[in-house]
Amino acid sequence: MNKQAIHDRIESLRQTLAAQDLTAIIVPSADPHLSEYLPEYWQARLWLSGFTGSVGTLVVTADFAGLWTDSRYWVHAAEQLDGTGITLEKLAPGQPNHIDWLATHLAEGDSVAVDGNVLSIAEQDRLLDAFEANDITLITERDLLTEVWTDRPALPAASLYVHDAQFLAQSAIDKLVAVRVGMAEAGATHHLLSSLDDIAWLTNLRGADVDYNPVFLAHMLISENDATLFIDNNKVNSEIAQSLKDSGIAIADYEAVQDALGTLTANDLLLLDPSKVAVGTLSKMADGVGFIEQMAPSTLLKSVKSDADIDHVREAMRQDGAALCEFFATFEQRLADGEHLSELDVDSMLIEVRSQQPHYVSPSFPTIAGFNENGALPHYRATPEKFSYLDVNEGEGGLLLIDSGAQYQNGTTDITRVVGIGQVSTEHKRDFTTVLKAHIALAKAHFPDGIASPLIDAICRAPLWQAQMDYGHGTGHGVGYFLNVHEGPQVIAYSASTPKERAMKEGMISSNEPGLYREGKWGIRIENLMVNKRVSHPVETEFGNFLNFETVTYCPIDTRLIEPSLLSQVEVDWLNDYHRQVYAELKNRVDGAALDWLTERTQAI
Structure with a gap:
């Protein structure tokens, strides 16, 4: 991106701040639905800063511009921000975030603007708490970008479609009943949903408004007897409109949600998730309406997959595994x-083989294919402007990290494998094997039903910590069912908080992805998806129910990168058992070179 253009945009924004007598502006990575992946219309932080990472917050004042992001993006951000006049502020435990910086550097009576349409209620509360002592004013009613971003893209307008009925275990009617049970338990008369994956799950509809996630822009307001979907009516054909009506869901214009909320009275209690609803959505709410702020009932309901859902996911994983056999066989031969x-080439080849599988829709996130030092950037993405060839000198070797996934109507996949190219070193093998030990430790874990998910992170990291190694990202995230590849409420990351909502429940699907990154050298990550299962033959019963994991990703782990002497017999047995299962699941789905590759890569060590 043209760095002079970035500089000019920041200066134009500063002029707007001065004209409106504002001290600072916060530009988050967010939209009115607080999504992870954003439609282009809401990518203001990217447009202003040129930083392409998915997480980051920009702050601009008259004499300062800074972007806060976490360790996954530090190297990437430093390159993209260099020469723009924007300072990289590194988010790390114990270091000030953008709110701390503003509270420290602004004076009494100063004002901070942030578009309320992209500011969560929870984030607004944090800002107000930090600003109160210095009498700093927070202004959320203005979208200053409209004056600066004159060629802003239009909102997406993709049509809705119905999630194929053969892959649905519950009707929208039944899901609404379950949500209303949750509302009643909370004491709510109304419930507002703005999170797109919750709405797609609840309605059994899918869309294409957001890259990689089969969701659509909408809000939903549910009462004890009624439900309304606020959406661009042009996206809804007559068949879907009738289906919604039959499910007891009315349709209203996307922009009408504020007016609908404005009709609530002091006799009403509105249930909402403060981290998933934007301040601007509530702009017409009357004073006196009560709020119940907690996780939406649908968030837990959709995270706990039914037995039928899990069967479909297993089949999607077999399809994905077969596609990966085709990919790796062709890739290694080339x-x-x-x-x-x-x-x-890795990205295009993966899309080609996956798109030939039944029920394929799209990638589930941008492919990460990072060779050597690029692999040390956990969220690296090759672009036509910046990429590496997979070349090594004679007698040398390197590591290629490939993190990819797909959306199928019968499941969402996410997998990371590492490929050795050329002559891999002893150091490569040591690091890879240590990460594998961490992966196996979590895959074999048993844990109490209902344990806070962040707590089990230490099980995975223990082999790395024992070797005085670590990695800066979480170990695992929830995965949707033909929905977002990153789904809550569970998260396997010791740095995360441990509210009761993050309890591990039977039927949840999570990733297992420990890693190790040596800046400027290589990166390693091994990722499978796992289902929480009840321990089938408990040794003890008086201490409550325990869960363990069923690994449902079927793709060989490259044993050529392993140093066997570093593995215990228990770990060797796990790996050999896993490869026996992978071979059994995939052997009848591939042939020719792909079958030869599968057979060779699943040999016992």
């Missing part, structure tokens, strides 16, 4: 034939 391949 390398052996001396083709000059790049990281970009």
Whole structure:
């Protein structure tokens, strides 16, 4: 991106701040639904800063511009911000975030603007608490970007479609009943949903308004007897409109949600998730309406997959595994034939093989294919402007990290594997094997039903910590069912808080992805998806129910990168058992070179 253009945009924004007598502006990575992946219309932070990472907050004042992001993006952000006049502020435990910086550097009576349409209620509360002592005013009623971003893209307008009925275990009617039970338990008369995956799950509809996630822009207001979907009516055909009506869901214009909320009275109690509802959505709420702020009932309901859902996911994983066998067999042969391949080729080849599988829809996130030092950037993405060829000198070797996934109507996949290219070193093998030990530790874990998910992170990290190694990202995230590849409420990360809502429940699907990153050298991550299962033959019963994991990703882990002497017999047995299962699941789904590759890569060590 043209760095002079970034500089000019920041200066234009400063002029707008001065004209409106404002001290500072916060530009978060968010939309009115507090989504992870954003439609182009809401990518203001990217447009202003040029930083392409998915997480970051920009602050601009008359004489300062800074972007806060976490360790996954520090190297990436430093490159993209260099020469723009924007300072990289590194988010880390114990270090000030953008709220701390503003509270410290602004004076009494100063004012901070942030568009309320992209500011969560929870974040507003944090800002108000921090600003109160210095009498700093928070202004959320203005979208200053409208004056600066004159060629802003239009809102997405993709049509809705119905999630294929053969993959649905529950009707929208039944899901609404379950949500209303949750409302009643909370004492709510009304419930507002703005999170797109919750709405897609609840309605059994899907869309294409957000890249990689089969969701659509909408809000939903549910009462004891009525439900209304606020959406661009042009996206809804007559068949879907009738289906919604039959499910007891009315349709209203996307922008009408504020007016609808404005009709609530002091006799009403509105249930909402303060981290998933924007301040601007409530702009017409009357004084006196009561709020119940807690996790939406649908968030837990959709995270706990039914037995039928899990069966469909297993099949999607078999499809994905077969596609990956085709990919790796072709990829390794092309390398052996001396083709000059790049990281970009990996992405295109993966899309090609996956798109041939039944029920394929799209990738589930941008492919991460990072060779050597690029692999040390956990969220690296090759682009036509910046990528590496997979070349090594004679007698040398390197590591290629490939993190990819797909959306199928019968499941969402997410997998990371590492490929050795050339002559891998002893150091490569040591690091890879240590990460594998961490992966196996979590895959084999048993834990109490209902334990706070962040607490089990230490089980995974223990082998790395024992070697005085670590990684800066979480170990695991929830995964949706033909929905967002990152789904809550569970998160396996010791840095996360441990509210009761993050309890591990039977039927949840989570990733297991420990890693190790040596800046400027290589990155390693091994990722499978796992289902929480009840321990089938408990040794003890007086201490409550225990869960363990069923690994449902079917793809070989490259044993050529392993140093066997570092593995215990228990770990060797796990790996051999896993490869026996992978072979059994995939052997009848591939043939030719792909079957040969599968057979070779699943041999016992």
